[in-house]
Amino acid sequence: MKAPWRDFWRLVLLIAAFLIWSLAFIALYGVHGAACAAGWANADDPWPLRLTLIGVWAALTLAAAAFALWTWRRPAKDGFLRRSTMAIAVIGALSTAWLGAPLFLVRVCA
Amino acid sequence: MTDQTPGAPAPLSAIGRHKALERLWGTPPGWGALSAVNHSTVGLRFIITSFVFFLIGGVLAMLIRAQLAGPETDFLDAAAYAQVFTMHGTVMMFLFAIPAIEGLALYMLPKLLGARDLAFPRLSAFGYWCYLFGGSILILAMLGGVAPDSGWFMYTPLSSKPYSPGINSDVWLIGVTFVEVSAVCAAVEFMTTVLKIRTGGMALHRMPIMVWYLWVTAAMMLFGFPPLILGSVLLELERAFDWPFFDPTRGGSPLLWQHLFWLFGHPEVYIIFLPGAGIISTILPVFTGQKLVGYAWIIVALIALGFISFGIWAHHMFATGIPHLSLAFFSAASTLVVIPTAVQIFAWLATLLSGRPRITLSMLYFYGFLSTFVIGGLTGVMVAVVPFDWQAHDTHFIVAHLHYVLMGGFVFPVLAGIYYWLPHFTGRKHLEGLGRTAFALIMIGFNAAFLPMHLTGLWGMPRRVFTYGGEMGWDLLNLISSVSGFILAIGFALVVVDVVQVARFGRRSRRNPWGASTLEWGMPTPPPAYNIGSQPHVTSRDPLEDDPGLPAALARGDGYLGQPRNGWRETLSVHMLSGEPDQVILLPGPTLIPLWTALATGMFFVSFLFKLYPLSAIAFVLIVICGWRWMWASGLREDAAPVDIGRGQTAPLHAMTADPPTLWGMVFTLMANGVFFGALIFGYLFLWVVAPAWPPPALLAREPVTPLLVLAGLATGLAAVWRGARANGESRTADSQTWLLVSAAAGAVIAGGALAVPIFTAPAPNSHAYAAAVTFISGYLAFHGLIAAILSAYAWARSRDGWISPQRAVEFSALRLWWLYLGATGLISLALLHGPAWMS
Numbered sequence: 001m002k003a004p005w006r007d008f009w010r011l012v013l014l015i016a017a018f019l020i021w022s023l024a025f026i027a028l029y030g031v032h033g034a035a036c037a038a039g040w041a042n043a044d045d046p047w048p049l050r051l052t053l054i055g056v057w058a059a060l061t062l063a064a065a066a067f068a069l070w071t072w073r074r075p076a077k078d079g080f081l082r083r084s085t086m087a088i089a090v091i092g093a094l095s096t097a098w099l100g101a102p103l104f105l106v107r108v109c110a
Numbered sequence: 111m112t113d114q115t116p117g118a119p120a121p122l123s124a125i126g127r128h129k130a131l132e133r134l135w136g137t138p139p140g141w142g143a144l145s146a147v148n149h150s151t152v153g154l155r156f157i158i159t160s161f162v163f164f165l166i167g168g169v170l171a172m173l174i175r176a177q178l179a180g181p182e183t184d185f186l187d188a189a190a191y192a193q194v195f196t197m198h199g200t201v202m203m204f205l206f207a208i209p210a211i212e213g214l215a216l217y218m219l220p221k222l223l224g225a226r227d228l229a230f231p232r233l234s235a236f237g238y239w240c241y242l243f244g245g246s247i248l249i250l251a252m253l254g255g256v257a258p259d260s261g262w263f264m265y266t267p268l269s270s271k272p273y274s275p276g277i278n279s280d281v282w283l284i285g286v287t288f289v290e291v292s293a294v295c296a297a298v299e300f301m302t303t304v305l306k307i308r309t310g311g312m313a314l315h316r317m318p319i320m321v322w323y324l325w326v327t328a329a330m331m332l333f334g335f336p337p338l339i340l341g342s343v344l345l346e347l348e349r350a351f352d353w354p355f356f357d358p359t360r361g362g363s364p365l366l367w368q369h370l371f372w373l374f375g376h377p378e379v380y381i382i383f384l385p386g387a388g389i390i391s392t393i394l395p396v397f398t399g400q401k402l403v404g405y406a407w408i409i410v411a412l413i414a415l416g417f418i419s420f421g422i423w424a425h426h427m428f429a430t431g432i433p434h435l436s437l438a439f440f441s442a443a444s445t446l447v448v449i450p451t452a453v454q455i456f457a458w459l460a461t462l463l464s465g466r467p468r469i470t471l472s473m474l475y476f477y478g479f480l481s482t483f484v485i486g487g488l489t490g491v492m493v494a495v496v497p498f499d500w501q502a503h504d505t506h507f508i509v510a511h512l513h514y515v516l517m518g519g520f521v522f523p524v525l526a527g528i529y530y531w532l533p534h535f536t537g538r539k540h541l542e543g544l545g546r547t548a549f550a551l552i553m554i555g556f557n558a559a560f561l562p563m564h565l566t567g568l569w570g571m572p573r574r575v576f577t578y579g580g581e582m583g584w585d586l587l588n589l590i591s592s593v594s595g596f597i598l599a600i601g602f603a604l605v606v607v608d609v610v611q612v613a614r615f616g617r618r619s620r621r622n623p624w625g626a627s628t629l630e631w632g633m634p635t636p637p638p639a640y641n642i643g644s645q646p647h648v649t650s651r652d653p654l655e656d657d658p659g660l661p662a663a664l665a666r667g668d669g670y671l672g673q674p675r676n677g678w679r680e681t682l683s684v685h686m687l688s689g690e691p692d693q694v695i696l697l698p699g700p701t702l703i704p705l706w707t708a709l710a711t712g713m714f715f716v717s718f719l720f721k722l723y724p725l726s727a728i729a730f731v732l733i734v735i736c737g738w739r740w741m742w743a744s745g746l747r748e749d750a751a752p753v754d755i756g757r758g759q760t761a762p763l764h765a766m767t768a769d770p771p772t773l774w775g776m777v778f779t780l781m782a783n784g785v786f787f788g789a790l791i792f793g794y795l796f797l798w799v800v801a802p803a804w805p806p807p808a809l810l811a812r813e814p815v816t817p818l819l820v821l822a823g824l825a826t827g828l829a830a831v832w833r834g835a836r837a838n839g840e841s842r843t844a845d846s847q848t849w850l851l852v853s854a855a856a857g858a859v860i861a862g863g864a865l866a867v868p869i870f871t872a873p874a875p876n877s878h879a880y881a882a883a884v885t886f887i888s889g890y891l892a893f894h895g896l897i898a899a900i901l902s903a904y905a906w907a908r909s910r911d912g913w914i915s916p917q918r919a920v921e922f923s924a925l926r927l928w929w930l931y932l933g934a935t936g937l938i939s940l941a942l943l944h945g946p947a948w949m950s
Contacts, residue, residue, distance in 0.1 A: 004769035007687050008777075018417035025421045029439055036433050037799045053435075080315035080406065081687065087410045095418070095446055102438030110434045 013071075014085050017064055017092025024060035024096045028103075031056060036109040046108040053108075057100035064093035122673065124665045127643050130674040135226065135639035137700055145700035147231035148639050152238050153217025154535075159238075160210040163245060165606070167201035170194050172599055175559075179592035181580035191576035192259035193278070197252050199262025200282065203378065204289050205245045207520060208331075211385045212237070212296040214527070215324045219300060221630035222318045224309030224648065226641050226671075226681040227697050229302040229771040232704045232740065237295040239708030244288030247716070251281040258282035261574060263371050264345070266356040266364040271349045277719065283346040284719045290335050290342075291711065294782050297335070300328035301778045302771050306683045309629070310647040310670055310757075313689035318628045318651060319402060319409075323388025326412045327381055330419070332778060334377035336786035340793070341370030344886070350721065353875045353882035355793070361879030363801040365430060366793055372423035373789065380419040382516060384412065386523030387454055390476055393530045394458055396626045397473050398465025404457040405651070411450035418447045428499045437496050444494030451487060455480070471545045475526035478553050479518055486514030489564070504574075507567025510560045517556055525552075528609065533623050537635040538616030540608075548604035555598030562587040621661065627652035632661040644672030645682050647757060648689075670756045682755065683764060683771065693767045694753055698743060707736035738904060744772070745920075747912045765918050776924045780931045787935050790890065794883045794942060806880035810947040811871040817944050819863030820891065824936045827856030827898060831929045834905075835922040838914060846914075850906035853929070857899030860936065864892035867943060884943055891939045894932050901925055 012019075032053060035041055041049035068089035074082065122130060137146040146152060173194050177186045186194060216234055220227050228234055251257050258278050260269035269279040304325040308317070344355045345367060354360035356367050395402045402408070421443035428437055458480070467473060489511040493499045502508060532540050566587045571578060578584055622631035632654055633642045643665040650656055657663070667673060670691065671680045679697040684690060714729035745765050752760040764770040798804055834849030867888040873881040905921040908914050914921055 002768060004686070004773075007685070010687065015413055015417070018414065022417060022420070025439065025443065029436055032433065032436055032439075034795075034799045036436075080313070084406060084410055087407075088413055091410065091414055095414070098446055099439060099442055102435055102442055106435045106438045108433075108435055 010081060014081065014088060016085075017067055017089040018095070020060055020064040020067065021092050021096045021099070024057060024064075024099055027056050027060065028053060028099065032108075041109045049108050050103065054100070054103050057096075057103060061093065061096045061100065064089075064096040068093045122667065124643065124667070127665070127667050127672065127674070128638065131640040131643065132638055134674055134677065134679055134699075137639065142700065144705055145702045147235045147698065147700055147704065149216050149220050149227045149231060149234060150637060150639060150641075152231075152234045153213050153215075155238055156209055156213025156216055156241065158213075159242060159245070160206050160213055161606075163201050163205035163209070163249075165602075166249065167198055167206055168599055168602060170198040170201065171595065174198060175592040175595035177576060178578075178588050180589060181578055181582070181585050183577055186576060188576045189259065192261075192574070193252065193255075193257040195574055196258045196261055196282075197248070200248065200258060200286065201245075202516075203262060203382075204286050205241075205248065207382045207516070208293055208378075209241050209245075209289075210524060211327065211382065212241075212293065214385060214524075215296070215300055215328070218531070218630060219303055219321065219324060220307070220681075221633065221637065221641055222321050222628060223303070223307060224312065224629040224632075224642065224645050224653075225303075225307045226645070227307075227679070228299050229307050229695070230299050230775060231697055232701060233295050233299050233775075235704035236708050237292040237299070239705055240292040240295070240711060241289050243708060243712040244285045244292065244715075247285040247288065247719075248281060251278070251285070256281060263375065264367070265371075266345065266367040269345065269367075270356060271352070280346065280349060280719055283342045283349070284715045287339055287342045287346075288712065288715050290339050293331055293335050294339075297328045297331035297782065298775055298778045300324060301332060302774045304328070305686050305774055306769075306771055307681060307695065308684045308689055309645040309682055310684060310691045311689050312648050312684065314687060315406075316648055316651050316689065319391045319405060320388040320628075322409050322412060323384050323391065326416045327384045327388075330377050330381050330384070330416050332782050333420070333785050334374045334381060336782050337370045337789040338374035340786050340789045341367055341374075344370075344793070346718070347882070347886070350718070351876065353885070354879050355797070355882055357879070358802050360877070361797060361801055361803045361806055362882075363797055363879075365427070365800070366796055368427050368430065369423070369796065370789060370793065372426045373420070376423045376426060377419045379515065379519075380415060383519035384415070386479070386520045389523040389527035389530070390458060390479060391454070392628070393472050393526055394461050394476065395465075396530075396624050397468045397470055397476075398461055399468075400461050400465030401652075402457065403460040403464065404453070408454055408457050411453040415447065415450040418443055418450070422447060422494075425494055425499070428496050429503045434496075441494060441496055445491065448487070448491060455484070470529070471540075471542050471549065472526040472530040474546065474549050475522045475529070478549070479522035479526065482514055482518030482522060482556070484518075486511060486516075486518045490515060502567060504572055505567035506563045506571045506573060509573055510563035510567060513556075513560045513563075517560075525549075525605065528605075530624070531630075532609065532612055533619040534630060534635050534637070536613045536616060537619055538612050539619040539623070540612050540616060544604060544608045544611075548601045548608060551597055551601030551604065553601075555594050555596075555601050558594030559591045559598055562590050566591070622654065627655035629653055632664060634665075642669075643667055644669030644756060646670075667756075670759075672756050673754075682761075691755060691759060691761050693764045693770065694755060694761050695764045695771060701743070703736060703740050703743075707733060707740060710736055734900060738900075741904065742908075745908075745913045746918055749915055749917050765920065768923070770920050772920050773923050773927075776927050780927060783931065784935075787890070787938075790887065791938070791942065794887070797879050797883065801879065803878070804880070806873070806878045808873045808877070809880070809950055810867065810873075810884060810944060812944075812947045813871055816863050816866045816871065817940050819866070820860050820895075820936060820940060823856045823858075823860035823863060823895065824933050827853045827860065827902075828929050828933050830856060831902070831922070831925050835919065835926060838909070838919055838922060839916050841916055843909065847906055847909050850902050850909065853925075854899045854902035854906065857895045857897075857902055857932075860895030860932070861892040861899065862895075864888045864895060864939075887939050887942055891936060894935065898928055898932050901928055 035049050071086045071089040137143055137148055137151050177183055177191055256278050258281055260274055260279055264282055267273055304321055347353045348355050354362045356362045356364050391402055424440040425444045493502055566584050571584045621635055644667045646653055646660055646664055646669045653660055670682050681695050682691050683693040683695050685692045710729050710732035714726050717725035750763050750766055752762045755761045830849045830853035834846045837846035868885040872884045875882045875885040905925050908921055
């Protein structure tokens with residue numbers, strides 16, 4: 001990869017954790033909306049959909065956590081950028097985890 | 111652009127340098143002022159125009175308050191009231207708030223970055239004309255009695271043809287879209303400028319905090335505006351041609367409009383708030399004598415805020431019947447957004463507490479901001495909780511909440527900024543007496559007008575009603591709000607008087623009267639057209655504190671690019687992370703091409719408004735011609751050696767590098783385009799999954815010809831552009847030109863193949879939302895194929911004329927990006943268009 005693009009991708013890494021957060025948000029909202037509209041979940045047996053959503057959420061939260069871990073273990077290059085990337089990665093992972101809280105509290109397709 | 115070989119210029123005195131640079135960077139007088147591209151001139155035009163619109167919006171607010179002052183008032187009838195409140199919201203949001211930010215950023219960004227101008231000065235000028243013309247369409251319509259009247263968020267079905275048969279809604283859709291073009295141009299401009307156009311040594315961590323705020327804001331504009339542009343285009347197509355995107359009887363959904371609108375609308379709140387917060391973060395250290403606490407944490411919070419604010423759009427739709435769990439996702443995000451906001455507030459408080467605050471007018475507005483915005487934020491948390499929102503939805507509680515947020519989060523910081531930078535804008539000293547009176551009137555008037563509205567709303571008074579009965583018990587609170595509203599208006603009028611009298615009659619101010627440490631104060635005030643005699647090398651965020659003699663040294667030409675040469679408008683470009691100089695940007699001078707392009711764009715929009723479609727087609731051709739001429743004027747016709755940039759260093763001219771600003775401009779343009787396309791996919795899938803009357807009665811005819819034609823065009827075009835670039839790199843110019851012609855032909859084939867779908871195989875677009883969506887997606891693909899053909903033909907013509915060489919190849923870099931984008935969106939479009947037919 002040529003130098004300008006390599007630098008640009010380092011900037012993308014700065015926001016990568018929140019790109020995962022965005023993906024989690026879109027996936028949860030999208031899967032839930034589509035499944036409810038399709039009548040996939042019903043009051044008698046809401047668990048297949050709930051478990052699917054929990055699976056989506058858990059996978060993306062783990063991805064965000066793994067990314068945060070990776071940023072902590074990465075060899076240092078640029079102090080400011082590295083520290084900011086690490087901080088945003090941790091906050092992004094926590095934010096992704098927070099998104100899933102309603103999955104355990106609210107009825108699925110009411 | 112001049113292509114002389116750079117020579118060794120004779121040293122200049124400070125005065126000589128000033129005169130030489132002023133000649134180079136100045137704007138011609140008289141009618142020549144229409145050709146201005148200088149960022150200070152265009153920025154000031156933006157700011158002044160936005161405040162004219164602010165005054166118009168304020169007069170409309172007074173009309174609203176006069177009507178609601180008492181029960182059963184017949185000052186305005188229902189129809190006139192609908193136009194007035196719609197225009198008040200539209201003017202304040204689209205014609206004041208966003209353009210004021212754009213103006214401030216246009217004016218201030220290069221100065222904060224120690225640069226001489228923005229990355230694309232002609233784009234700034236084009237954006238201004240689009241803004242002026244689009245805004246004028248709306249105001250002229252209002253004067254003609256046909257102003258939009260469906261609310262500033264234009265909800266369907268009220269804004270659809272059956273319920274708004276006049277041109278009122280069309281005026282909104284056309285005028286606002288025209289203004290949005292300006293906003294997207296500004297976003298591309300700011301993103302590229304911060305990435306590359308800084309002074310030497312300005313690494314990311316040395317950028318002033320205001321620059322970070324404006325950068326995040328620009329990114330949000332880049333991603334926030336395209337969904338609304340898409341929504342506006344779809345609604346206008348529905349109104350003009352009866353394509354039923356929002357008609358539930360034919361597979362459309364009014365909720366799709368709400369999603370697209372609020373995908374823009376909620377980030378918009380933060381797009382408005384963040385520059386205001388940036389002003390606060392800039393002035394607070396100056397007036398407390400204490401460095402901003404938590405610089406890095408504020409940047410982290412900003413980035414978090416930028417993302418989370420997009421995950422909140424449906425909290426404006428809690429009452430639309432979305433399933434509870436989905437609401438809970440948005441509610442979770444809505445509560446999350448409090449944290450990065452609070453990080454900033456605590457950082458400000460810590461700065462305040464650890465410093466010794468001076469009570470200036472700017473600081474008074476800071477205190478006003480803090481108290482008002484915190485109240486607005488807290489009521490925001492209340493309406494983020496779904497059960498409470500259901501009680502307060504569409505009542506005057508929401509009117510109070512949004513005004514506390516917008517006045518607190520934007521207007522007060524902007525007023526703080528006006529008084530902070532007034533000596534910079536005018537070069538004159540400000541006496542605070544009149545300003546303090548105005549502040550008192552504004553604070554008292556605002557709180558007495560809007561605090562009671564919380565109660566009026568909780569007592570049940572809905573928004574957008576033109577009158578109410580005396581028996582409702584809302585009359586006293588409304589009277590207080592109306593009287594106070596007029597006090598608020600008097601306060602703003604005094605601010606205008608104050609600013610005008612300072613600009614006209616104020617005593618000369620010394621440079622940097624506040625003792626600030628950022629670079630905008632390192633230049634004469636009011637600033638000359640070129641900003642600074644030479645560009646500094648910075649080693650911290652506080653260059654003027656590090657070296658109080660820096661302004662004089664820069665005026666002496668001791669920094670970068672201190673010697674004008676060859677009639678070039680030069681500014682430095684840097685490595686995006688380290689801030690080390692890596693190229694010299696040669697910027698264009700005054701030209702009428704942005705005005706002509708904006709006029710052609712205006713002709714397109716106005717002819718569409720009046721349904722003169724042949725004229726729209728002519729306007730499109732004119733836009734292409736203007737665009738061609740615009741781009742043609744840039745670049746070099748001969749390879750050039752690196753030039754001396756001062757401080758014993760050399761750097762190549764931008765046309766000789768692999769990543770000139772044009773490349774990044776294309777990257778950010780394609781990002782905005784990608785968001786538009788993503789919103790289109792979302793809309794299509796949303797209708798398919800959620801809207802009634804699906805599946806559609808008829809799908810595309812199943813045939814292989816058109817998809818294979820498009821596929822062949824994509825494969826050929828991509829291969830041709832890559833082969834052409836390689837041939838150019840190996841100095842095989844004739845081969846390279848042949849490949850460019852092949853890629854132009856491939857673009858035409860894609861356009862033809864995509865257009866064939868609605869002509870030959872799709873159901874009539876007015877029969878069902880599916881058919882309308884398929885036609886729109888085909889049109890999108892055809893349009894991008896056509897642009898690919900034009901860009902390839904342009905690169906061919908440039909190559910023939912000697913503008914491209916193995917070293918000067920930005921046309922190929924940009925073309926490859928466009929074709930890559932076309933390849934990706936083309937494949938997705940084919941899947942969306944033909945997938946359902948082949949799977950059925």
